[in-house]
Amino acid sequence: MAVMTAVAFLVVLGYGFARTGLDGLSNPSQGAARERSVDGVVLAKDRVSEPQGSSSTRIEVRFTTDAGTSYRFWEAGDANIGDTIPVHYEPGRPETASTHSVTSNSIMFGILAVSGLALVLLMPLLVLRLGLESLRHVGQAIRKRSAVG
Incomplete structure (x- = not known):
């Protein structure tokens, strides 16, 4: 059963x-x-422990929407602090932001x-x-x- x-x-x-x-x-x-694409800046980089002893890297990214509001989010990535990278989000929904x-x-x-x-x-x-x-x-x-x- x-x-x-x-x-x-x-x-x-x-x-x-x-x-x-x-x-x-x-x-x-x-x-x-x-989708809107804007430039974001990598503010921080962190290693995260994963199951079975592996680890991954995540980055904190700050971007400013077309309306002028600044947002931050964490996501898996390997860019260096200070790098400028593209950020994609749906207008009116900055919480959908991603570097993908x-x-x-x-x-x-x-x-x-x-x-x-x-x-x-x-x-x-x-x-x-x-x-x-x-x-x-x-x-x-x-x-x-x-x-x-």
């Missing part, structure tokens, strides 16, 4: 991944048309969609395979008992 629960969870998770990825890919040109363009976001959405579809399609096939394998073992056990008796 625990196996079925885990498989069901992975299928639902896969559906969520696929849906999010496909929604993100639905109209990237529309996102690009809305719509194109790089589209690649990530594509990976997410493919991963989700793989989970949705492969998990039921795995259950089918396990079920058939179990039936084969049951059949072998019955034949052994019949041969002994």
